[in-house]
Amino acid sequence: MSAPAPALVDLLGLVAYGELLAFDRLAADARLAPDLRRRAALSEMAAAEIAHYRWIAERITTLGVTPDEAMGPYVEALQAYHDSTEPKDWPEAVTKAYVGDAISDDFLRAIADGLDGPDRRLILDVLHDSRYAEFAAAEIRAAIEADPPVANRLSMWARRLVGEALSQAGRVAAADRGALTALISREGVDAPALFRRLTEAHTARMTAAGLNN
Amino acid sequence: MSAPAPALVDLLGLVAYGELLAFDRLAADARLAPDLRRRAALSEMAAAEIAHYRWIAERITTLGVTPDEAMGPYVEALQAYHDSTEPKDWPEAVTKAYVGDAISDDFLRAIADGLDGPDRRLILDVLHDSRYAEFAAAEIRAAIEADPPVANRLSMWARRLVGEALSQAGRVAAADRGALTALISREGVDAPALFRRLTEAHTARMTAAGLNN
Numbered sequence: 001m002s003a004p005a006p007a008l009v010d011l012l013g014l015v016a017y018g019e020l021l022a023f024d025r026l027a028a029d030a031r032l033a034p035d036l037r038r039r040a041a042l043s044e045m046a047a048a049e050i051a052h053y054r055w056i057a058e059r060i061t062t063l064g065v066t067p068d069e070a071m072g073p074y075v076e077a078l079q080a081y082h083d084s085t086e087p088k089d090w091p092e093a094v095t096k097a098y099v100g101d102a103i104s105d106d107f108l109r110a111i112a113d114g115l116d117g118p119d120r121r122l123i124l125d126v127l128h129d130s131r132y133a134e135f136a137a138a139e140i141r142a143a144i145e146a147d148p149p150v151a152n153r154l155s156m157w158a159r160r161l162v163g164e165a166l167s168q169a170g171r172v173a174a175a176d177r178g179a180l181t182a183l184i185s186r187e188g189v190d191a192p193a194l195f196r197r198l199t200e201a202h203t204a205r206m207t208a209a210g211l212n213n
Numbered sequence: 214m215s216a217p218a219p220a221l222v223d224l225l226g227l228v229a230y231g232e233l234l235a236f237d238r239l240a241a242d243a244r245l246a247p248d249l250r251r252r253a254a255l256s257e258m259a260a261a262e263i264a265h266y267r268w269i270a271e272r273i274t275t276l277g278v279t280p281d282e283a284m285g286p287y288v289e290a291l292q293a294y295h296d297s298t299e300p301k302d303w304p305e306a307v308t309k310a311y312v313g314d315a316i317s318d319d320f321l322r323a324i325a326d327g328l329d330g331p332d333r334r335l336i337l338d339v340l341h342d343s344r345y346a347e348f349a350a351a352e353i354r355a356a357i358e359a360d361p362p363v364a365n366r367l368s369m370w371a372r373r374l375v376g377e378a379l380s381q382a383g384r385v386a387a388a389d390r391g392a393l394t395a396l397i398s399r400e401g402v403d404a405p406a407l408f409r410r411l412t413e414a415h416t417a418r419m420t421a422a423g424l425n426n
Binding site for chain 1 (some may be wrong): 229233236237240241243244248249250252253257259260263265267270279280281284
């Protein structure tokens with residue numbers, strides 16, 4: 001099934017602004033790194049976001065819409081998510097990157113199925129490189145090994161990240177012009193099932209990083 | 214003439230930390246952009262720095278030194294430069310990018326001549342893409358067109374940027390272990406002539422962007 005153009009523009013606008021803001025926040029969070037090697041690693045994760053932003057913005061432009069217009073409806077919700085989840089230290093920063101990247105990838109992978117060939121490939125191409133998740137998970141495990149009680153704090157932090165993400169997702173859905181939610185809940189994507197799958201995958205990832213859900 | 218290894222490590226350490234910090238500051242300055250398009254453009258300039266950082270860091274590693282060690286001697290001076298030149302608005306941010314990128318490129322181009330083939334190519338490869346300078350110059354000219362008196366403020370700002378850069382360069386030279394200054398003042402590079410060339414090129418660029426020197 002092919003996505004109608006307004007839904008596609010909405011989806012791409014959401015993804016584009018997500019990338020632009022992820023860049024901004026990861027770049028700032030990199031300052032929390034305990035050494036220059038780790039700082040560079042998080043900076044590289046940030047830089048990957050902006051490369052992906054460019055591809056999405058170009059696709060939006062070919063649809064006859066400016067990236068600014070397409071991103072507009074999502075500015076507030078995504079900004080609110082990041083404002084309410086500012087990491088206080090390095091373990092919180094890598095946990096945020098780990099949790100956020102994975103959930104957004106899972107969501108996009110599910111949505112991609114409803115898109116036509118080239119757009120499906122575009123969305124799959126902007127998923128995060130798995131070496132970033134491996135780096136973040138290794139940093140989380142190292143933080144826990146160095147100080148075991150930190151596992152509890154980071155587990156709570158991860159729950160808060162998911163909670164804030166869901167609450168802002170609800171806001172996006174409420175403010176949506178209809179096309180995006182239609183795309184998500186279209187024939188073939190069962191929203192409760194999608195939500196259950198995202199949650200299960202998140203739980204498995206928490207365990208893999210030494211956190212409890 | 215081939216650069217002795219300590220001089221090469223020093224040079225690469227300086228370049229690497231310059232990239233890492235330029236990434237950090239450009240990413241932060243992008244928030245000053247008046248719209249998302251311009252914000253994305255400055256974010257992309259930041260992202261290019263981190264890609265270059267990766268290449269330089271890999272070369273440092275092959276020389277048997279960790280990037281952290283190589284960058285160590287330059288942390289203070291480069292940080293001091295950026296701390297003393299925080300842009301207050303978008304025109305100041307693009308002027309800083311315009312002035313700083315070009316001077317550091319001119320400096321590196323002059324130094325590259327003293328390096329062996331692969332390292333010379335590496336240095337030439339991390340010079341800034343000219344489309345970034347064109348973007349920045351266009352933004353400066355647009356700011357002046359919108360508000361002519363801004364030309365004076367930005368001209369003063371550019372002079373301050375150069376002054377701070379020179380004063381921190383002096384600090385680097387004073388703290389240098391000798392190898393880097395030896396590389397710069399080696400046979401073939403006449404330091405006063407290099408300085409004169411950098412200054413002339415800077416003056417020409419100021420004029421091109423509608424600023425006076």
